[in-house]
Amino acid sequence: MIFYDRFFLFSLYSIWIMLFYGGILTFFGYKYYLEVRRKKFKIDQFPFVSILVPAHNEEKVIEETVRSIMELNYPIDRFELIVIDDLSMDNTSFILGKLEDEFAGRMKVVRTNKENGGRGKANALNVGLKHAVGELIAVYDADNRPDKRALMYLVAEINKDDTLGAVIGKFRTINKNKNLLTRFINIEGLSFQWMAQGGRWRIFNLCTIPGTNFLVRRCILDKIGGWDEKAIAEDTEISIRIYSMGFKIKFVPQAVTYEQEPENLRVWFKQRKRWVKGNIYVVYKYLLSKDMRKNRAYADVLYFFLVYVIFLAAIFISDLVFILGILTDIKVYTTGNLLLIWFLAYIMFVLEVSISLSLEKEEFTFNNIMLIFLMYFTYCKLWGIVSAQGLYSFIKDRVLNREHKWYKTERF
């Protein structure tokens, strides 16, 4: 019995610490918002930028993406677009061929073959990188519609500060009004960016590269040998390495891109499972690394460890305790005002997300606030399941010594 109680206490403490951390991130995220909300960008130098767009069966979206990038508000002779056509089986190659003609001289299409392609996004980016000539490398996913000024803002930021290894922009959801799931994802995305990216930047000068809409120095990529092709979430992994070199990664919320989010649970599950496994890979790669331990980036590794192992276990235990308490005689002896704390935690969650939404135009609506109340019991629980699955799948891959099969998010 006492064992059971200890487990419960452990889960309580873990959850409380995470909630506290969330509250702190919200405060700093808001502080950062106040600092940057009226910021004016000045740009006097235009370094050459290579924009990489990996594409694998993207016929539905690629044309729009290329056109949006071509219309970026940046001197046309100071950037190039490199689309990596990674063994597309659909009409992507044809569309890209057409566009290559249209934007001749400003755009390259790099086609992979069976030997150097089909191994996921990190590989595609590395292939593209070889053809890139820019001193700054930008990456956009094939479904993105970057805001015209996005690249300029990113460049302006990285120009100013030599200690910045990379700068990241913000994404918004194009298809947020499609259904309940996309609404949840929209809310999640906004609050994640203000708290985890904005808040973390303000406290630790650290963000996680989100996989799209970011700018990184070419020299850093050369030094670290590009993206880790074994990493399941190559963006998180590279963030850790950039950070461990002593560079900062800055969140620039003015640089906006619009992207598509999964419209059904099946796709959502696959995408998120990859993220989870990617983050766990980072924990796996760096948690026991002695070099890393002296590094500031180790805090982020520990954070992922806390989230995906400890916090996940905690959520699982507390749910188990709750269910067993209802269905069986197994009860915890731990007493006190836990209900009050639970209620406060819920209120804190709603407030944290509400604050993030209030920073965005047209997001702080009655409907969205009702959705936040609902999210705690629905969307958040789904995350629990995905995390558990991701962890399980990662361990299984390791035990069976299997390579992770890269899953590309389906487009709608």
Next chain:
Amino acid sequence: MLKKILISLIIILSFMMGRAFADKVKDKVLIVYDVRHKFGYDNDEVLTFKLALGHFDLDVYEVSERDYSLGLVNRFDYVFVMGLDDEKVSERLKEDLIRYKGIVTFIGSGFEDVLSLDEFGNFKFLGKNFNAVEVIYKNSMLPFSRSKYGIGDRNSVDFYDVRNGQVIAYFNDGKREIPYIFNYNNIWVVTRYDSEGPVFYILCDVLHEILKIPHREEKKVFVRIEDVHARVDIKRLRRIGDYLKSEGIPYMIALIPAYKENGRIYKMSDNREFVETIRYLQSNGASIVLHGYTHQIRDERTGEGYEFWDIKNNRPPSDDMEKYMQDRIYSAVLECVKNGIYPLAFEAPHYAINKEGYDFLKKHFSTYVGHIQTSNYSFCTTAYPFKIQNIEFINRLIPENLGYVYSDNINDIFKNLDRASIVRDYYGGFYFHTFMDINYLKKIVKKIEDKGFEFYDLKMEDNYVNIKDITIQSKGGNVECNYRKINSFYFSFNHIQKAVSIIFLSLSLGMVVILIHSITIRRENV
């Protein structure tokens, strides 16, 4: 003579002091007695009676007839003359009583000379009766439900012809009614003194009439789970606790915090499951009563031995009881507190403890549960039928008087419960061991409910335990503990919870402020 003067002086002085310091002047009572013990018995009967008066808010003094000095009674509102040895009342006292204006109560025997006087009702003594088998009380108030009780022993009863007086209770020997308690003007007569059984209960109830303190009708019974230590069957204990909780019945746990076996002491801290169970029960209806430290001395086994009385030699277990108690009680309280268990009262193992022991307890505990050992030299105890407060022995007594289940004897408890109806503000209880069949407990609980008695909840009262650096207090069901050295896991857990609540609340409030601020400022497109 000098001794008499001194004693009189002390009594006079002490209540002059009392008058000077007390905000409310209490009624004063004098007990004049012939001897303290009945022939062949160990009980200090003067003490048993004096403690019973502790139910009423009075200043009680006692003096032996030998030490009585002329005129002393006039300083008192009530006089009780106790005759335990059948001796005649001294002329000195008789003269005083004739002139006395207050209320006089004669208890026991040897009063035939006095009672035959006109001033005392001119009652005719008819001799001694040895055949009384029943005692009947309140029949005038309850004509159709005359309660009958066996009186237990065959001792004699003084038989008076009560023409002028009002009989309150009487004995029955099968042929005649023999007055037990009767009243004439300011004279009360109680023809027999027993500190146990129905006769004692009747006297206790009639005391409300004699002292003109009409307490409200209110009967309360406690349930106490007895001899709970780390070696009891935890499942059974929990089952009992869960059952009582499900019935909404508050209860006490007589806890023994350390177990001694084969010369080794096992503290309950070593058994987390036990501690957890007690903590669980504590937050689900149980009030903890400290039942000694090990409930044994020397090589005895926990739960069987005596702890604060040496039963083999019939003496206290130590010559320095103060130190002996301090060591054991502090260890016991500490062992509880560091495990998040908060005793609110004390109960000596087997109720065996003497005056020095009580003196120590009175300093550190607000509440004592059980019987009182009413002899300083021998193990004999008295069970009271009501609450007693502010007496020289203890601050507050919650009496146990229904007994316990040891075999198929629940009828004894039922009988005791019937007897409880006599006393208008009856307080009492029974105890139950975890190894007994829970169905006995259920039957008793049902009986108590059928009788319409209320269940007593110790933690609802203002209790305290105060020893060295530890303070425990209860009020209205809340129990608080202060101990500067507490570092226990559980205690800190409560603090952590409080801290977390405060932090979360502050964060939430801060976020509300931010949210309001954020809504009021112009939103920029970032």
